[in-house]
Amino acid sequence: MKDKIQTFKAYIKEKKYLLATIEVLQWELETLAPRQGQEYLSEVLAYVSTKDYELSTSEVFQTLVKELLQEKSSFDLLLQKELEEVAEEIEKMKKIPADEYRDYAELCAKNQGIWEEAKQKNDFSFVEENLAKIFDYNRKFANYLRKEEKTLYDVLLRDYEKGMTCEKLDVFFTSLKAEIVPLLHDIQKKGKKHFSFLSSPVPKEVQKQFCSFLAEYLGFDFERGILAESEHPFTLNINKNDVRITTKYIENLPFSSIFSTIHETGHAIYEQQIGEKLLPTLLGSGGSMGLHESQSRFWENMIGRSLKFWKELYPALQKKFSNLQNVSLEEFYEAMNQVETSFIRTEADELTYCLHIMLRYELEKSLIEGKLSVKDLPKAWNEKMREYLGVEVSDNRQGVLQDVHWFAGLIGYFPSYALGNAYAAQLFHSMKQDLDLTEYSPETIQKIRLWLGKNIHQYGKCKTTTELIREITGEDLNPSYYIQYLKEKYKALYF
Secondary structure (H helix, E strand, O other): OHHHHHHHHHHHHHHHHHHHHHHHHHHHHHHOOOHHHHHHHHHHHHHHHHHHHHHHHOHHHHHHHHHHHHOHHHOOHHHHHHHHHHHHHHHHHOOOOHHHHHHHHHHHHHHHHHHHHHHHHOOOHHHHHHHHHHHHHHHHHHHHHOOOOOOHHHHHHOOOOOOOOHHHHHHHHHHHHHHHHHHHHHHHHOOOOOOHHHHOOOOHHHHHHHHHHHHHHHOOOOOOEEEEEOOOOOEEEEEOOEEEEEEOOOOOOHHHHHHHHHHHHHHHHHHHOOOHHHOOOOOOOOOOHHHHHHHHHHHHHHHOOOHHHHHHHHHHHHHHOHHHOOOOHHHHHHHHOOOOOOOOHHHOOHHHHHHHHHHHHHHHHHHHHOOOOHHHHHHHHHHHHHHHHOOOOOOOOOOOOOOOOHHHOOOOOOHHHHHHHHHHHHHHHHHHHHOOOOOOOHHHHHHHHHHHHHHOHHHOOOOOHHHHHHHHHOOOOOOHHHHHHHHHHHHHHHO
16 A cells, blocks of 8 residues: 555656646636747647546546555555545546547637737637637537536536635625626716826836735745746746736736736735645645635735735835826825726626626626527627626726636636635624734734735645635635625725
């Protein structure tokens, strides 16, 4: 049995090498690869992904895992958990034909570059055919993998948030909508203020310098991480010692890069605080996407958009951003939390953000169910934007082309953003029982980071999101904390 365990660990080591190669190739595709080189690099990425598939579905590896699972009760909990994770992945992969897996991996890798061009040229037709193929593949894969799920979309949700279903999400979004929309309407009646400094240009290099300072201030370790630039901000982790984040610098929207940097730093801190003992295993990364989003949304909004946070940092920001010289801290805080319906999800305020997610959830669910065709997607998008947010979309760049997710094959991902907001508020409530958060000094920021590391980050994938939420808060997901947080914050700002 000892020999079998060593053989298993050798397989895992090889698998981690392949996964690291995939991550590096993905990083290159989205940051530095020249346009003319993207197609070949996408083919290489598909090739390496296929090698990972072949390893996981090989008869020798499957037999080994099966034999070890029969004896798992005699192993330590870490090995037990890793065997369960691997068995689950094998079960999924072996149901998908190898040629379809390879073709889909190549399609998604290539399509990200095509999406960037489509977005730049504001032309949905560039990606329409490939997007239709991506949804066709996901529909097909969901049918292969379906067990007792009521809908195909439930199968896809499993990859991002185990245990989540359309039935649960419908209840969740209905409760948010019932509370958020009336509050939004009341705020809209108050009218909005004009803050000219929000769109005053700030050189990209100045933004870059402050964002690097800000990431380090929050706890991002640049000895084990990189901050770069991409069309759509993201976080990528090879392991806890190589975590890479990106942001996007827009000269006439200078605060966009600040909050996307805080957001991605939240993801990165999670990965950098994974327990050391998980480094050689497949458990050494964050849990569900909803839990991961809870960390980024917590830092971005509950900390990063608070008055207490900027009391410490605002003088440093004023030194860098000349457009803030005559802007008071209170005015800056009010502007950073202004409620305004907008086109872009990543620029949305906290109150309207979940409406952007509901729109995407409903659309991708309809696409998977075959009730909506890809060619009709831009029209359906624009109609829902009008219905939910009261805005008229005339530009696909600000509409259906704004997010990379669907074009990269991430179908079923979007609900995680809304769930992350709710998890964040629930965890924040518990954190306040343990820590004195009357101010956000550098020492307090460190205490917050350590609290998250101790209660969440160190466990990686060893515990499920449901287990962690129950252990920390004493209950399952409860959106009432998020609703209460929004009400308290925005009533204080507007009434």
